[in-house]
Amino acid sequence: MMNRREALSRVAILTGGAVLGAEAFLSGCKTNSKGISLSKDDVAFLDEVAETIIPKTATPGAKDAKVGEFMKIMVNDCYETKDQTIFIEGIKKLDEASKKLNSKGFMESTPEQRKALLVSLDKEAKEYQKAAKPEDPKHYFTMFKQLTLSGFFTSEVGATKALRYVAVPGKFVGSYPYKKGDKAWATS
Amino acid sequence: MAEQQYDAIVVGSGISGGWAAKELTEKGLKVLMLERGRNIEHIKDYVNANKEAWDHPHRGGRTQQMIQDYPVLKRDYPLNETNLDYWCVDKESPYTETKRFDWFRGYHVGGRSLMWGRQSYRWSDLDFEANGKEGVGVDWPVRYKDIAPWYDYVEKFAGISGNRDGLAVLPDGQFLPPMDLTCVEKDVAERIKKEFKGERHLIIGRTANITVPHGGRPGCQFRNKCWLGCPFGGYFSTQSSTLPAAMATGNLTLRPWSIVTEIKYDKDKKRATGVTVLDAETNKTIEYKAKIIFVNASTLNSTWILMNSATDVWEGGLGSSSNALGKNLMDHHLGIGAGGLVEGYEDQYTFGRRANGFYIPRFRNVGNDKRDYLRGFGYQGGGTRQGWQHEVAEFSIGAEFKEALTEPGVWTIGMGGFGEMLPDPTNKVTLDKTVKDKWGLNVLNIDCELKENEHKMRKDILADAQEMLEKAGVKNVQAHEGDGTPGRGIHEMGTARMGKDPKTSVLNGNNQVWDAPNVFVTDGAFMASASCVNPSLTYMAFTARAVDFAVSELKKGNL
Numbered sequence: 061m062m063n064r065r066e067a068l069s070r071v072a073i074l075t076g077g078a079v080l081g082a083e084a085f086l087s088g089c090k091t092n093s094k095g096i097s098l099s100k101d102d103v104a105f106l107d108e109v110a111e112t113i114i115p116k117t118a119t120p121g122a123k124d125a126k127v128g129e130f131m132k133i134m135v136n137d138c139y140e141t142k143d144q145t146i147f148i149e150g151i152k153k154l155d156e157a158s159k160k161l162n163s164k165g166f167m168e169s170t171p172e173q174r175k176a177l178l179v180s181l182d183k184e185a186k187e188y189q190k191a192a193k194p195e196d197p198k199h200y201f202t203m204f205k206q207l208t209l210s211g212f213f214t215s216e217v218g219a220t221k222a223l224r225y226v227a228v229p230g231k232f233v234g235s236y237p238y239k240k241g242d243k244a245w246a247t248s
Numbered sequence: 249m250a251e252q253q254y255d256a257i258v259v260g261s262g263i264s265g266g267w268a269a270k271e272l273t274e275k276g277l278k279v280l281m282l283e284r285g286r287n288i289e290h291i292k293d294y295v296n297a298n299k300e301a302w303d304h305p306h307r308g309g310r311t312q313q314m315i316q317d318y319p320v321l322k323r324d325y326p327l328n329e330t331n332l333d334y335w336c337v338d339k340e341s342p343y344t345e346t347k348r349f350d351w352f353r354g355y356h357v358g359g360r361s362l363m364w365g366r367q368s369y370r371w372s373d374l375d376f377e378a379n380g381k382e383g384v385g386v387d388w389p390v391r392y393k394d395i396a397p398w399y400d401y402v403e404k405f406a407g408i409s410g411n412r413d414g415l416a417v418l419p420d421g422q423f424l425p426p427m428d429l430t431c432v433e434k435d436v437a438e439r440i441k442k443e444f445k446g447e448r449h450l451i452i453g454r455t456a457n458i459t460v461p462h463g464g465r466p467g468c469q470f471r472n473k474c475w476l477g478c479p480f481g482g483y484f485s486t487q488s489s490t491l492p493a494a495m496a497t498g499n500l501t502l503r504p505w506s507i508v509t510e511i512k513y514d515k516d517k518k519r520a521t522g523v524t525v526l527d528a529e530t531n532k533t534i535e536y537k538a539k540i541i542f543v544n545a546s547t548l549n550s551t552w553i554l555m556n557s558a559t560d561v562w563e564g565g566l567g568s569s570s571n572a573l574g575k576n577l578m579d580h581h582l583g584i585g586a587g588g589l590v591e592g593y594e595d596q597y598t599f600g601r602r603a604n605g606f607y608i609p610r611f612r613n614v615g616n617d618k619r620d621y622l623r624g625f626g627y628q629g630g631g632t633r634q635g636w637q638h639e640v641a642e643f644s645i646g647a648e649f650k651e652a653l654t655e656p657g658v659w660t661i662g663m664g665g666f667g668e669m670l671p672d673p674t675n676k677v678t679l680d681k682t683v684k685d686k687w688g689l690n691v692l693n694i695d696c697e698l699k700e701n702e703h704k705m706r707k708d709i710l711a712d713a714q715e716m717l718e719k720a721g722v723k724n725v726q727a728h729e730g731d732g733t734p735g736r737g738i739h740e741m742g743t744a745r746m747g748k749d750p751k752t753s754v755l756n757g758n759n760q761v762w763d764a765p766n767v768f769v770t771d772g773a774f775m776a777s778a779s780c781v782n783p784s785l786t787y788m789a790f791t792a793r794a795v796d797f798a799v800s801e802l803k804k805g806n807l
Contacts (some may be wrong), residue, residue, distance in 0.1 A: 069611075074650070112645060112646065113646070113649070114650045117650060117651065119654070130307075133306065134303055134306060134309075137305075137312060138309060138311050138312060139312075140312070173794045175645055175646050177645075178271050178645045179361055179644060182644040182645055186644075192607045209636070210307065214307040216302040217299065219302065222650070222654050223635070223636060223654055226600075227300070228471060229469065229470040229599060229600035229601060231598060231599065232470045232596055232598070232599065232600035232601070234427075234428035234429050234430040234433070234434070235428075235431040235596050235598075236596065236598050236599040237447040237595065237596070238594070238595055238596055238597035240594075240655075242597070242656075243564070244653075244654060244655055244656040245597075245598075245601075246637045247472075247601065248613075
C-alpha cells in the first residue's frame with residue numbers, strides 16, 4: 061500500500077513545521093472533543109477571516125467554498141478539547157488584535173485593514189510556531205489558516221475552479237507540458 | 249446441526265482464497281468459500297468509489313469518534329473517512345500484544361484484496377536460497393524454477409503492469425504495458441544508474457493495475473482511488489477477478505458471515521473431514537464436510553484456526569507437532585527513507601493520477617556486496633510536482649497568496665524502504681484464552697519485534713536513501729525515520745511455515761499440512777522467509793500451484 065504511505069511521509073518532509081493547510085488534514089486531527097458550540101455569528105466571522113486569506117478573485121474564494129462551516133465541523137469533530145479551546149478563544153483574540161491595530165472590530169474593518177491585521181498575525185504565528193516545541197499548544201491563527209487552506213482547496217469550487225480537476229483522467233502522462241499560469245491539479 | 253458436503257472448502261476470500269476458489273472450481277470441484285465478514289459486491293457495494301473529497305464531511309480525514317472506535321487502525325494511515333467500512337472493527341475482534349504489533353485487517357468478502365497496495369514482484373533464487381545458505385530458519389523446499397511457471401500463470405490472469413527490466417534480483421514477468429515514470433523520476437533513474445555503475449536501478453513499479461483492457465475489465469482510469477473499490481475493475485481483487493471466474497463455473501457457493509472456528513480431524517484416517525462454522529450473525533454452529541480444505545483466512549487467522557483444531561490429538565493444534573506453529577512471524581519493516589527537491593523541469597507537469605510509484609530493487613548483499621547484516625531492502629517512492637500545499641515565501645494572505653497556491657510548486661522526490669525481516673522463533677503468536685472476541689472466541693496474542701539484523705539494516709536504508717538522492721542531484725535531502733513497528737507493513741507472514749522436515753515445519757513444499765494431507769495453507773502463513781518484495785503475487789502463485797497438486801492427488805486417491 062505504498063502510494064498513500066509514501067505520499068504522507070513525503071508531505072511530512074516537505075511541510076516540516078511550515079504553516080500549511082494540509083498538515084492537520086493529513087495527520088488526522090488528534091481529538092477528544094465533547095462538542096463545542098460555534099454560533100452563526102462565529103461562522104460568519106470565520107468566513108470573513110477565511111475570505112481575507114483566500115479571497116474571491118477571477119475564481120471563487122473561501123466564502124464560496126463555505127469554509128466557515130467547514131471549520132465548525134472540523135473543530136467540532138476532529139479537534140482535541142485543548143485545541144478547541146484555543147480555537148474558540150482565538151476568535152476573541154483576533155477581534156481584540158483588530159481593535160488594537162485598526163481601532164475597530166474585525167467585522168467592521170475594511171478589506172485592507174483585515175488583510176493588514178492577518179499579515180501581522182501570520183507573522184506572529186509563524187514566529188511562535190518556529191520557537192514552539194512539538195508539544196506546545198498551537199497558535200490560533202495557525203489553526204485558522206490551516207483549516208482555510210485545506211477547507212478551500214478540497215472543496216468543490218476550490219478543486220475545480222481555483223485548481224484543475226479531472227475526475228476520470230483515463231491515462232497517466234509523466235512528462236506533460238506546463239506553462240506558467242497553468243493551474244495545479246487538485247489531488248483528491 | 250445441519251451438515252453439508254462439498255468437494256472442497258476454502259476458508260477466506262482474500263487474495264489467496266479467491267485464487268483457491270477459482271482454481272478448484274475451474275478444475276470441476278464443488279467448492280464452498282467461507283468468509284467471516286459481510287459480502288461486498290463488485291461495483292454495487294463500492295459506495296464511496298465515485299465520491300470526491302468534498303463529498304466527505306471531514307474531506308476524508310478522521311474524527312475523534314473514529315479514533316475512539318478504532319484503537320488499532322488509528323495507529324497509521326488506514327483510519328480514514330473514505331473506506332472505513334473496509335476495515336475490521338477492532339473492538340469486535342481484539343487481540344493482545346506482548347509488544348506492539350499493528351494488525352490491520354479486512355473482514356469481508358475480498359478481504360484486503362480490496363485495499364491492497366497492488367505492488368507485484370517475483371521472488372528470485374536470492375530469496376529462496378537464503379535460509380538454506382545462511383542457516384536461518386528452515387530451507388525453502390521450493391526454488392525459483394518450481395514457481396516461475398506459476399508466476400507466469402497468475403500474472404497472465406491477474407494483469408500486472410510493468411517493464412521488463414532484465415534484473416536478476418527481480419525476475420521479469422508476463423507484463424501488461426508499464427506505467428510512465430515522471431520526467432523527474434527518469435532523470436533520477438539515469439543519474440543513479442550512472443553514479444552506481446549500473447548496479448542500482450530505479451524502475452517503474454510493477455502493479456496489479458491493468459493498463460489495457462484485460463479479462464473483460466476496462467482498465468485503470470488513473471483516478472488513484474483504488475482503495476475505495478474500483479468500478480472500472482482497474483486492479484486485481486477477488487471481486488474484480490477471481491470471484492467472477494469461480495462463479496462462472498457454477499461450482500462455487502459463497503457464504504459470508506461464516507467464522508471458521510475449527511478444522512474437524514479424523515485421527516484414524518489422519519485426514520480433515522470438514523470445518524465448524526460459527527454464523528457471525530446468528531451465532532449458530534454449522535458443520536461442513538469436504539475432501540480438501542484450503543486455509544486462506546489471512547496469515548494470523550489461518551494459524552489461529554490450526555491452533556484450535558485437532559486439539560484432542562495435539563494440545564497445540566493441527567500442525568503443532570512441528571513445534572513451529574505460531575512461530576517465526578514476519579512483516580516488512582518500513583517507515584524509513586528520504587526525500588528532497590528537484591530543481592528545474594518548470595515546463596513539465598503530469599497528467600492523471602498514477603496509482604503506482606517507482607521501485608528500487610534490492611542491491612545490498614547482492615553479488616559482491618557484503619554487509620554486517622543479512623538480506624536486504626527495496627525502496628518505493630515517487631517523484632511528483634507539488635500541488636497547492638507548497639510554500640509561498642513572498643505572500644501570506646490575500647489574492648497574490650491564493651494565486652501562488654493555485655499554481656504547482658517545485659518537483660519533489662521521496663522514497664521509503666521495505667526491509668526484509670528474518671524469521672525468528674521468538675517472534676510469535678499464541679492463543680490468549682483470557683480475552684474473548686464479540687463471539688466468545690479466544691483471541692491471539694502477538695509477541696513480535698524487530699531484532700538486531702533489522703536494526704542494522706535500517707541504518708543502511710536511511711543512509712543509502714540519502715546518498716542515492718544526493719548523488720542524483722536532489723537538493724535539500726531530508727531523511728525520515730519511524731520506529732518500524734511490525735505489522736505496519738501489512739505483510740504478515742510466517743507462523744505455519746513450509747519446509748522439508750515435519751519436525752520443523754507445519755507444511756510441506758506443496759503447502760500441505762504434514763499431519764493432514766488434505767489441508768492446504770496458502771496465504772502468508774506458509775512463508776519460510778519474507779524477501780523484501782511485496783508478497784501477494786507469491787501467494788497467488790503458490791496457491792495456484794497447490795491447487796494443481798491437490799486436485800491431482802485427489803484424483804490419484806491420495807487425499
